Amino acid sequence: MTVTAPDRFDVVFAALADPTRRSIVRRLADGEATVLELAEPFPISLPAISRHLKVLEHAGLISRGRDGQRRPCQLRPEPLIEIAAWAEHTRAAWEHRLDRLDAHLRRSSDHTPSPPTPEEP
Amino acid sequence: MTVTAPDRFDVVFAALADPTRRSIVRRLADGEATVLELAEPFPISLPAISRHLKVLEHAGLISRGRDGQRRPCQLRPEPLIEIAAWAEHTRAAWEHRLDRLDAHLRRSSDHTPSPPTPEEP
DNA sequence: ACGATAGTTAACGAGTCTGTTAAACAACTG
DNA sequence: CAGTTGTTTAACAGACTCGTTAACTATCGT
Numbered sequence: 001m002t003v004t005a006p007d008r009f010d011v012v013f014a015a016l017a018d019p020t021r022r023s024i025v026r027r028l029a030d031g032e033a034t035v036l037e038l039a040e041p042f043p044i045s046l047p048a049i050s051r052h053l054k055v056l057e058h059a060g061l062i063s064r065g066r067d068g069q070r071r072p073c074q075l076r077p078e079p080l081i082e083i084a085a086w087a088e089h090t091r092a093a094w095e096h097r098l099d100r101l102d103a104h105l106r107r108s109s110d111h112t113p114s115p116p117t118p119e120e121p
Numbered sequence: 122m123t124v125t126a127p128d129r130f131d132v133v134f135a136a137l138a139d140p141t142r143r144s145i146v147r148r149l150a151d152g153e154a155t156v157l158e159l160a161e162p163f164p165i166s167l168p169a170i171s172r173h174l175k176v177l178e179h180a181g182l183i184s185r186g187r188d189g190q191r192r193p194c195q196l197r198p199e200p201l202i203e204i205a206a207w208a209e210h211t212r213a214a215w216e217h218r219l220d221r222l223d224a225h226l227r228r229s230s231d232h233t234p235s236p237p238t239p240e241e242p
Numbered sequence: 243a244c245g246a247t248a249g250t251t252a253a254c255g256a257g258t259c260t261g262t263t264a265a266a267c268a269a270c271t272g
Numbered sequence: 273c274a275g276t277t278g279t280t281t282a283a284c285a286g287a288c289t290c291g292t293t294a295a296c297t298a299t300c301g302t
Contacts, residue, residue: 017134
């Protein structure tokens, strides 16, 4: 257990920070696959894949079922939606701030030599 | 020198995997800020902040200028757009695959049970 | 029950974060 | 010039990550 509460985004971004895991996620977007099928394109050992899958599962990016001795993996898109929304929201805030700055500069072009960085009241 | 070419997304996702750095990014969406201003909300030392900023800069998420002895930081939204697009694209592929599966099931059986994802009218 | 197939856990090493403190560098100020 | 403010670099410790191999569990097929 970690002392500080682990943000949900921490584990999702960290999971996607690895190229192997992103590749697995991308692969699972095309449909369910077993561990061996997922491992096939990569030059690394099966235990390494197994741990990557555990990381993805822990991040909520995949879920695993049971089919005999196989453990098929499925993509769970919710975290993808969340991080896309976060990135988009942050970008939108940035753009909105630029708009406000632009409007401010437009207004104060006559007199009122205000500082270049307008603080929000 | 790194042996394997480091994917651009690796460094962006890794940069955003840290809550302090995400918080800084979020803060910069509201406008330019100096290192001291960015450090103020956090209980960690200034060198730690400086290194976080270096990581963000290396990921292309911020750029830094010069204003006397200050080094003001600015958000660069391009990487945010890229990862949002990646997540959305992956999610879209997943959804499309479900649509195809649904259509296939519809075609290949007469008495189709109620589909689990009621998306089509 | 046996062996083959599918996957996980254990133990370990190399390398990479993240934080610290102390010291340095850079630019403004008196 | 000296002192102060803003920021970075150096050196180091602790934790985590990613890979390995060896051994283990679980399920299928005969």
